[in-house]
Amino acid sequence: MSGFSSQELLAIFAMQGFAGVSFFSVLLLMALGLAIIYGQMRVINMAHGEFMVIGAYATYLCSITLGALPGMTDYYLFFAIPIAFGSAFLVGYIVELTLIRHLYHRPLDTLLATWGLALIMQQGFRSAFGAREVSVLVPDWLRGSYRPTMMIDIPLNGIAILVLTLLVTLGVWWFLYRSRWGLRVRCTTANRDMSGAVGINTKRVDRVTFALGCGIAGIAGAAFTTISSTGPTSGSLYIVDTFLVVVFGGAGSLVGTIASAFSIAQAQSLMEFFLGSSMAKVLTLLTVIGILLLRPEGLIASKVRR
């Protein structure tokens, strides 16, 4: 690294720091929905990626309808994100009602069933939207970069996703720890039978939690479609990273998920910078496996009575 002025190194340091933070917000947004679902009812939702894709396609539809209206190109995303949330929430609700609720207490079967669901949904997307990847209209204010100095470029879409992730995380935190619904959810997680005994409708709690997790996946999909493109099988690209974050974080704890997303993102982007992407991925996976061997419960174990 010789031959660089200290100013240049500082600029690279700042941009690299932001690359890590930006990757962190992407991972966290992906994992939040899955963490809620897995934490609450131990359902491993293999179709999580497809719920993201629902959100992404919803955004795409908004982009070609709302976004095409004069003067709306810059603002349609503000409508698209709630619509993405709503459509994924709705599909999640229906899936819980028709499929998942019959499979509680059979974790292996939910795994298979949701995987099958993922395949069905992929083919559904393909029939509805075609095999070609689509990309949405990216408004001008999301393009380009913010330049605090001549040498530092901070991508604007990275900042936008960071803000969105913070808002969603705050929302989830408020929902889980400050609302009546959250109290019921936490009760059900801690002790399902006892919760039922004191009058909590645990089935309804399950349904809403599952739908909420799917809805958040929808928001993630809406956000990612502005960075990458969306195709019928895009969901499968995200699923591995998502599981990694949830399992490493210690299933079911919000703080664990945040800590896990942060450490994986920082470690990986730092190694990427020095060693290249493929090696970084290998080393990240090895480290996670190593830590999970030592701490099978993940970074922060949730306190659950079984």
Add this chain to the structure above:
Amino acid sequence: MTTTHTTLSHLRRFVMTGIVALPIALSISSHALSAPPTEEVNTTGLAVTDDTVHVGILHSLTGTMAISETGSVEAEQLAIEQINAQGGVLGRQIVPIIEDGASDWPTFADRTRKLLTQDNVPAIFGAWTSASRKAMLPVLERENGLLYYPTFYEGLEESPNVIYTGQEATQQILAGINWAWNEQGARTFYLIGSDYIWPRTSMKIARIHIEEVLGGEVLGEDYAPLGHTSFGSNINRIRLRKPDVIFAAVVGGSNVAWFRQLNAAGINADNQTLLTISVTEDEVLGIGGENVEGFYSSMKYFQSLDNENNAAFVEAFQERWGEDSVIGDVSQAAYLGPWLWKAGVEKAGSFDVDAVSAAMADIELTTAPEGYVKVHPNRHLWSKTRIGRWNEDGQATVVWESDLVEPNPFPEGYQ
């Protein structure tokens, strides 16, 4: 009165039938005269009758690869329809049997076996990824089939059962790098690609050419896992090294993320030269023209090529498959498949695989949208390499064109 009327109408009907039937009878007889008898042109039990010949089209219609392969299927169907409209091959209409490889390599092998042993097709137009071609190859060789393969690929292969209508690695890469070296004065390069066989082999060739043949410098070589969407760190690495040219072979969904993030990070054509071997009009559709504007692709074909063949081809394609359809390098190469096969069959005077395969060498096509092509004895095509500069509307302007480049799938010193 009534009787006369009936007789008259009967007579009229008879005459009418005769008028209609006459040309048909004539055409059948002339057809029988021009088309050689089936037992002569088909000695190996292929799916050839007196007036039809069945061929296979085998691409992924579903799964991850469907996005890329759809264009090839469309181009092959168009070529077949055009050949049929001109009277077919040796007087026989081509009937395509379309099979789905489903983006799954064993399925490609399985469908190939079905096409060759049950349908007995004399030719298959298909495969896209190297993985699918490698899966089909043993079946093709055992059952003696003939494959026309359209994708630009890494080379290092030559089989009597395959005709490669796309470019092999050296045709695309060496010409591209020479252009950057001579026309852009580039001396330092940064190589980045997705992590699988095609980019890795391509970058190996690129590095040897840059370092050992030209005497330039490779400042870095980076591979991202397939599906990678966070290129922030890779971009910072590149920024630190300041290469004259970024030489890229990123594919699939990663491609979109790569170019969008490059732009978001303030790297664009104004301050950086970028040459890619993995972006055609099809990819730009997903990436968005504004994100690749001013960057360069090294390909043998661009939709905007200015010649009569191409104008007719683009018009026919858009008429058949929709006004807004775009045509990439591979679709054009796929379009050549049926035409080359037709030329081979006519030269051999037979549909038999061995005869056609032997006849393929030195076949020329002057009607190709890309211009003149010729089959090399190594079963790849002589072709020109072009450098296209992308515009915001998703089309490229050709800024440079090579002479005909000899295909060299086993480049000595580059392996």
